[in-house]
Amino acid sequence: MGLIVFSSATPLFPRIITDQTGRRVDVPENPKRIISLAPSITETLYALGLGDRIVGDTEYCDYPPEARLKPHVGALLNPSLEKIVALKPDLVLGIAEANRRETADQLDRLGVPLYGLTAHSVEETLNSIEDLGKVLGRGAQAHELVAGLRRRVDAVKQEVEHAPRPKVLFVVWYRPLITAGPHTFIADAIGIAGGISISDDLAGEWPRLSLEDALHRDPDIILFPKSESFSPSLDEFQQLAGWKDFRAVKDHRMYFVPDTINRPSPRLIDAMEEVARVLHSEQKSTARGPESSR
């Protein structure tokens, strides 16, 4: 018995590939000099063992720590075109959720290939990781990585399957209150982790929610992404006008979750597991809360 392997010869000409945002991109066969325009992409590249091929990333690329040492090409929305060109990339990677369309248009004009990703859900995040692996010649590693992540997603799903589903308010920003809309990987991750996002019927990706509407929706739990730019402590909300009236605030059901929930990278799954743990322990403690003391 024989297994016939058709080893396809590496074509010498560039490939025209349609990226996830529908743009046709001239992608080299084996990119050696990659620029990442988003922290999530930088993390994914390192997770695929391609960190040493990154020749530039953004000022916000802080994970893994060595990503900070790469030359930076600017911020997500206004990277410096000339910095990008000067780093002689053979491929630039961007993501529709974080970068500007104009950046892609300008790189097109300069003949620098930009491959665009998009991720509106956990599933799309996993797909984008696998897709990136294929494009960069790391299909097998990406497949393995994503299979592992998928097993963890399934484990979380199974764990929360029969648990009660608390209503969750996810706070992207609190003044004004901005939350995650339905078609975001954040809302999706909360749903998989066993919560019901109270903003699932709102339009837009990052809708503003009035405090009175949020109060009316009466979330069981309020989640905040823990990041350096989010300075207030959770205790401050006990005194904050409007906020102190939330049932969840009165009951101290506010939690920080890792801010990797903001990043459609492999670490999104870490954050999702943490959300599941928070919601789960919350349910347990609620179950043995006032009733058990009675």
Add this chain to the structure above:
Amino acid sequence: MIVKPTRRNVLGLMAVLGASLVIVSAGALALGGVHLRLGEVWSGLLGADLHSEVSIIVRQIRLPRIILAALVGAALAVSGTVLQALLRNPLADPYVLGVSSGAALGAIIALWVGGRLAAASPLMAFGGALVTIAWVYLLGRRGGRLASYTLLLAGVITASFLSAIILFILTLLSTRDVRGIAFWLMGDLSVVTDVQLRILGPAVALAIGAIYFFAKDLNVLLLGEQEAAYLGVNVARVEASTFLLASFLTGMAVSVSGAIGYLGLLVPHLGRMIVGSDHRTLLPTAALGGAIVLVISDTLARTIVSPAELPVGAVTALAGAPVFIYLLRRAAG
């Protein structure tokens, strides 16, 4: 120092300002997020290798942007000069009069509707500028003539009304579009195509040339509309023509660069300090001065926080808003 408007003086002044523009542009060409030596800039600009990084940076990134800044700067400054003459008010400026907001609204409606119209957003911006200026013009007319303060007030109110509509539409747009527009609303020269430059160049030059044709009439208009009419100026025709040309310039500028504020205010004021208020010298001074000021502003915008970039509108507002307050206080005192 006031330069007398003799032909020799005007030509001399233009030569000095033109040379300044070239020097400033050369400086802007050498500065940027990537440090280039002067020899590299030179070879990038004139060298045969069009695909080297230096050549792409100098010829395809910096040079088109400098040309765009010069054209937009000239257009906005001349537009401001004309509006100030028409309204006999040094506070008039395309930004203050709501024309920039009208253009912004046009572009945003195009994005909102989406599809094929989204690609025509520069055209819609131009349309928005024209409709707004026509509207403000009609509001500001009293008995067939422009009433200066009514017009200024009409512009301010229209600008604030249009901004409210823009904010409303922004809440309906997808986050992805909003990100781009937010930059554009603050003035942004970072997005430029060859086609835009090819259209903008001749259009701006022709419109400024046409306005120069009315320079003497604008001088007479400064005396007041009745006085101008006594002196044989066809006031209605001059006002309508220059008003349309000024809004054309603003519409062109805003459609490619967004709402860059205060340039139309700052530059004519500086121009009057140098050459006085004779439009035969003031108009060309404003055109070249506007180009110089915006090239400098944009160079600052792309180098101060490098490798990130500031919106150029933030830089012009930092310099322009204090001038506006100064002029306001001087007019009040």
